[in-house]
Amino acid sequence: MEEFSFHKTLPNVEGSDFEQTFLRRNDPxxxxxxxxxxxxxxxxxxxxxxxxxxxxxxxxxxxxxxx
Amino acid sequence: xxxxxxxxxALSLLRARLTPNHWKPLWxxxxxxxxxxxxxxxxxxxxxxxxxxxxxxxxxxxxxxxxKSVVGYGNVGRNTTIVRSNYLLPENHYFYEDALRRYETxxxxxxxxxMYSPRGVVDLANxxxxxxxxxxxxxxxxxxxxxxxxxxxxxxVRYAPVLDPYLPRRYPIVGGLVQRRGGxxxxxxxxxxxxxxxxxxxxDIVERCEVVGLRTAAGVATGVETTRGYIRAGxxxxxxxxxxxxxxxxxxxxxxxxxxxxxxxxxxxxKPILDTVLIYMYGHAEVYMAxxxxxxxxxxxxxxxxxxxAREPLWHRVEEVVxxxxxxxxxVAGIRILxxxxxxxxxxxxxxxxxxxxxxxNVFLNGGWCYGGFKAIxxxxxxxxxxxxxxxxxxxxxxxxxxxxxxxxxxxxxxxxPFPVRQ
Numbered sequence: 001m002e003e004f005s006f007h008k009t010l011p012n013v014e015g016s017d018f019e020q021t022f023l024r025r026n027d028p029x030x031x032x033x034x035x036x037x038x039x040x041x042x043x044x045x046x047x048x049x050x051x052x053x054x055x056x057x058x059x060x061x062x063x064x065x066x067x
Numbered sequence: 068x069x070x071x072x073x074x075x076x077a078l079s080l081l082r083a084r085l086t087p088n089h090w091k092p093l094w095x096x097x098x099x100x101x102x103x104x105x106x107x108x109x110x111x112x113x114x115x116x117x118x119x120x121x122x123x124x125x126x127x128x129x130x131x132x133x134x135k136s137v138v139g140y141g142n143v144g145r146n147t148t149i150v151r152s153n154y155l156l157p158e159n160h161y162f163y164e165d166a167l168r169r170y171e172t173x174x175x176x177x178x179x180x181x182m183y184s185p186r187g188v189v190d191l192a193n194x195x196x197x198x199x200x201x202x203x204x205x206x207x208x209x210x211x212x213x214x215x216x217x218x219x220x221x222x223x224v225r226y227a228p229v230l231d232p233y234l235p236r237r238y239p240i241v242g243g244l245v246q247r248r249g250g251x252x253x254x255x256x257x258x259x260x261x262x263x264x265x266x267x268x269x270x271d272i273v274e275r276c277e278v279v280g281l282r283t284a285a286g287v288a289t290g291v292e293t294t295r296g297y298i299r300a301g302x303x304x305x306x307x308x309x310x311x312x313x314x315x316x317x318x319x320x321x322x323x324x325x326x327x328x329x330x331x332x333x334x335x336x337x338k339p340i341l342d343t344v345l346i347y348m349y350g351h352a353e354v355y356m357a358x359x360x361x362x363x364x365x366x367x368x369x370x371x372x373x374x375x376x377a378r379e380p381l382w383h384r385v386e387e388v389v390x391x392x393x394x395x396x397x398x399v400a401g402i403r404i405l406x407x408x409x410x411x412x413x414x415x416x417x418x419x420x421x422x423x424x425x426x427x428x429n430v431f432l433n434g435g436w437c438y439g440g441f442k443a444i445x446x447x448x449x450x451x452x453x454x455x456x457x458x459x460x461x462x463x464x465x466x467x468x469x470x471x472x473x474x475x476x477x478x479x480x481x482x483x484x485p486f487p488v489r490q
Contacts, residue, residue, distance in 0.1 A: 002383045006373035008486060013321045021485050022416045022472040023321035026312025028376050035373075051326070052376045 004045075005038040028052045034062070075178055093259055094266035099273045099295050103131045105455060106291055106300035108278045108314075110134025112143040112254075112441060113433050114306035115261035115272075116448020117455070122268035124449065125456035130270045131300075132262075133293060135277035139258035142308045145410035146441040147331050147365050149344055149357060151188040151249035152213055155204045158466040158478050159419060162446055164213050165463055169445030170252055179260035181252050182360070187343040188249030189218075189227060191395065193238040197348065201244040208246070216245045227343050229396060237394045238349050250344060251357055254441060261448070281318060281430070288427045302455055304431045309376075309411030311421070311434035318426040322435075323416040323472050325487040328371040329438050330384045332407040336362030340398070347395040354391030363405060366392055370412065370438070372488055380407045412438050418490030419478035422451050422460070423468045431455055432469075437490055 010032040011020040031051045037043045048058035073079065073091065083089040105121055107114045110132050121127040134140075150170050152163035174180050192198045198217070205215035219242045224230055230240060266272055273295070280292035281303070290299040305314045315322035341358040356366040368388040371381060385407060393400045413435050415421060420443065421435035433451045436443060450464040460468070471477055483489035 001381070006488060008488075009325060009374060018473050019321070022323040024312065024323070024325055025321045026316055026324065026326065028313055031374050033373070049373075051374045054375065054377055054379075 003037060003039040005036050007034040007036060007044075009033050030057075093263040094272050097131070097271035097273050099131060099133070099276060099293070099298055100271065102129075102290075102299040103271070103301070104129040105302045105304065106130075106298060107132045107304045107306060108291065109141075109306035109308070110136075110138045110262070110272060110274065111141045111306065111308055112257055112261065112444035113308065113436075113447050113451070114304070115258060115265055116444050117304055117306060117433060117451045118270045119261050119265040119268060120449045120452035121456060122265060122270050124452060127456055128269035130265075131298065132265065132270060132272045133276045133278055133291070133298070134272070134274050135294075137274050138262050138272065139255055142410045142412075142440055143254055143258045143444075145331065145408055146254055147355065147357065147367050148251040148254045148359075148441065149188065149249070149355065150183075150252050150442040151246055151344075152442075153188065153190065153204065153208060153215060153244065153246045153249065154480060155207050156419075156478055156480050157207070157211060159480055160208055160211055160213055162463050162467075163439070163442060164211070166443050166446035167248060169449070171248070173252075173257070173260070173445060177260040177264045179256065179263060181256040181260050183252045184250045184360075185248050186250040186357070187226070187245055187247045189223070189243045189245050189343055189345050191223075191230075191240050191243045191345060191347045193240055193349060195241065198242050201242070205244045214246055214248055216247070218243050218245055227345070229341055229398075230345075231398070234397045236397060240347075240395070251359075252441075257441075257444060261444075283427065286427065288430045302429045302431070304433060304451065304455055305425070306433040306451070308413060308434060308436055308440050311413040311432065314432065314434070315425070318430070320426045322421075322425075323469070323485075324413050324421070324435050325374050326376055326411050327373070327414050327488060328375045328377065328381075328409045329367065329412045330371065330380050330388070330407065330409045331365065331367040332380075332385065332388065332404050333359065333363040333365045334399075334402045335405045337364070337402055338362065341396075345395060347391060349391055349394050352387050352391055354388050354395060356392055356395070364392070364399060364402065370414070370488055371409075376411055378409050378411060380409045412436070412440075414487030414490050416472060416485040416487060417477035417479045418481055418483065418487075420447075420467050421469060422447065422454065422464045423470075425469065
């Protein structure tokens, strides 16, 4: 846990730039996020989590992103 | 204070001491009626204060506060009791200053001792750059007529001798910004005081009643579906700190909110060593500390750093807060942590709150308090009640609207951008 750093939740509202930047549909069981393995290999990750239980549902490395 | 409430005085306390079974419950746990003029969803500080002011200031007494658990179970009972108005932006510092002034007289207003302790709040600096930032904030406060003092190292040690300059510290402390009128208030007492006062004004406080849906007709909200049945309501206020985003989901309205965890802890009781509130930024982290009347050091740090509703304390946050506490006050190194808990914070995209209509003309939102909710309660309750009662937001909260994000008039107190975790 300490090795990873949360970056942001991914936009989940379609619409204008403003709506995608500021608005969120808050689903207590499903959150799509970007994290970084900051104190390790520094890879950027797409993570899908359940924010109520903390369970990680899906993790994928993001390719093409400079470390 | 309503004549319906038993009035506390020295004589009444003596009479109670001498009379068996004199003490009555502070409020009756009401059964929900079929209809109310206003339903307030959330029995925390903001909800109870809103209901109280609706009844006291606007004569609206057919009010129900619906709480899914028990009064005070949520964030009002989980915070670290600090009150202050040392904010940078005028929209925030005027608002929180109103709240602080109300806290100063709240015990008298509610006839219930909320234990306001103006022991001062100090933001510490460990570099010249941080002193410049604190000076900027202090000047903004003073221009608004709010008390603030910038102390150098010598002045700081005179103010708080516990910051002994001869103790070895990892980071130097070079000065600080002091608000002497800031301090602490007993959080449970605020919840109980408002609940008692609201009930005395005729408000029904309904516990174990969770709102699970909204019923609408012809574009107007008509009532709430609850675990204890459907309740009709002329107006509905959502004051559900920690679950504001879920309210948006329920109403089909995306909100500029994410929910993040904030943790706190308290040590074993020790003799009085800290008579003020210290806030300390060190490196990338933050710690704040005060000593409760029972002797425990109450402290916390920054957000957990990712969205969560779990309310479960995490070990790495304990480590970080303790590191910061010891870095700030090396003499506390040997004290043991007694309890550790977490609360859910509704972090807005600009770090400032939301008090506005949401979705429907007769539905209101009081939320997005980030980690500044407790200190805002008295002003929030009064202002939100005025909005609900009159339909028009008072000047104090006019900027806390949902539309500010679309217009670009965000209240980015920290200049962190649309990243709730950095607010």
